[in-house]
Amino acid sequence: MAKTKPPSYLPVDADECVGLDGFARTPYVDLLGAVTRMQKELPTLRRGAQDWFASRGVTFGVPDDGVAPIFPFDPIPRVIGASEWRGIHRALSQRAVALDHFVSDCYGAQRALRHGVVPGRLVYSSTGYLRDIVGVRPPRSTWCHVAGIDVVRVQGSFCVLEDNVRVPSGVAYALEARRAMEKLAPEWFATSAVRRIDEYTTRLRRILQRIAPRPWEAAIALLTPGSYNAAYYEHKLLAEEIGAILVEGNDLIVSEDEVYRRDSDGGVHHVDVIYSRVNSDWLDPLVFRSESMLGAPGIIEAWRRGNVAIANAPGTGVADDKAIYPYVPALIRYYLGEEPLMDNVPSFDLADPAQRAHVVAHFDKMVLKPVDASGGYDIHFGRLVSAAERGELIARIDSAPRQWLAQEEVELSRAICMDANGGLEGRAVDLRPFVLLDERPWISPGGLTRVAADPNQLVVNSSQGGGSKDTWVLSR
């Protein structure tokens, strides 16, 4: 096939979409052709998408003056080829299963700790390790029903940046992004064979029904921290689509170890399954911390006795702890007897003196992040830390090495995005596929692609002003 002259309008730094030769990479050929043909209409498309989100109330963030901000959206989809997706699918299935085994092990025999696969000190000092549920077996022995595993493409191949198995959010934004694109640019879908993603909610509902104490009559409640939570929109949408009732902690009552919800008319209904979007250590103020108003006292005892199912099961935070992340490849080998199919970003446990010394010696190449924060806060790029601040940061780490994780800085791949003036530019992206775990894992083809707020931004996080774009997985 004869190659045509490289189209000069493709931004060359968008390595995700454009090859070194300046041509669109294979999965992007059809899409970028369409995009460049209608480039003038892109601003209209983006406005259309923003209007669509506004009309459907798709917001992310905490309401400011009573109005939560609309989720920033880029109209040019990200494309992943069929064979590359198969690789991601296999790797993340493997990882989610291993993480689930790990949670199960932490609350069971703790074999991995005894055998030195993961240092016990990390588990015992993890805020995600909930002592009150040790010894509990959840229904179907599944803990991490929903996992969001963040992957980034580094020098062409994907690797794992972070595991989210507590309350991973973002799937509703992916679903809505697809709906917006199908409405606004249907012709783009005509030329590419894009896999559908709307099966997600059906799958999620099926999993929640299957873990119910009586699966044939599962009343599902989606427990949200409330309208001040950044992902409240998602809670509303998912509740609607999986047929769950949206509840807050003070709607729930526990009586005789059974969970009920009050409706607005004063009626009381039994609850069989809680899809919890509240961190598990906030679920039960009696068991975990007395100041929490987000859960209901007695929930944990009801769960322990098998009268209510909770997804994700309480306690999964132990596998979500960033300090455990460096050990996940070892956990895959240990539990599954397989080689990890996707690498970690090289990471260092700062409580280990040898690893800490390595980090200090290669400070410019490191990214330092707190283990128990989310939302991209308090992240430091070693090379950007001034000499004066460096000492201070190292002192902070030395005073609490358990609280920090060091990762080698990696250059994230860049995808073509629309800039403020309707031109094209490359911006860093990551990908959060959603893994549903039942007897075997199922992964929604695609996931949430997050885009850095501007071309110079290194952290890709919705709480840091980043946006998202539709993610296409091609079926061939």
Place this chain on the structure above:
Amino acid sequence: MGAESLTFGVWHHTTLRYLDSVALSYNEVRMRPRDRGSQRTIAFSLLTNPAAVPRSRIDYFGNYVHRVDVTAPHEALEFVVDTVVENSEPRRRRLPMWSADILAGDPRLEYALPSRRVPLSATTRALWREWNGGDVSYDAVLATAERIPKELRYVTGATTVESSIDDLLAGGAGVCQDFTHLFLAMVRGAGWPARYVSGYLGPGGDQTFIEGQTHAWAEVCGADGRWLGLDPTHGGFTGVEHLRLAAGRDYSDVAPHRGLFYGTSEGVRPEVLVRVTRMSHQQVETVHRGVAVHWQQQQQQ
């Protein structure tokens, strides 16, 4: 039963007085001892006022926990615990030292790590060095337990239940809870797993009766997995009169009462009274007979 075995009757009365009426309250109490080592519980009863049906389970640290939910409005909540405990002098053996590698893969490592009320600070490490130099042996652990009551004054009311180790060191005075937390921080800093024990102190010597509060001390674990009781308030080993109630990483794991309530009351004032009596052989016989009769009745039903 060895000749040194003694039987104690414990009466543990807790009253929670809410500053205003509360609509309902959920409570967790850790007031039932578990049989361990030389100690056996012969009889136990927990009554509450207003009446509620307590339900029990065993917690992570192996302690009995009773859940008491009071769903009617109340202004005060009383717990009355009657326990008969038999105990004998614990065996005292030297504890073999841990090697760091073995402890790293052992579940008891948990008790060598900092916990909520026992942070491992530079202050407690420095204090260990000042008292023991570089010695982290069993003898240094023992010396530390003996030295704490000599260096710090036992003053009731000098600290509160919320006080930290720093508060104790700054004021130079505290109670058994503070002494135990300090001791735990020091021995954990030296690499020994050690846990907090709440319990009762029975009458010693010729006394047959003692009235007061609950007591607290520590247990240190050796590399052979055995736990040895040390009382940093009295500066020595625990004895027959130390009656274990619950053990955990620090006070927050073993607090005899923990609860929450709904209502307008802004707080709660707990009043605790503990009475420990050494029982005569005759009294013990009566208890045993009572237990036997109860058991027979259960069988016949």
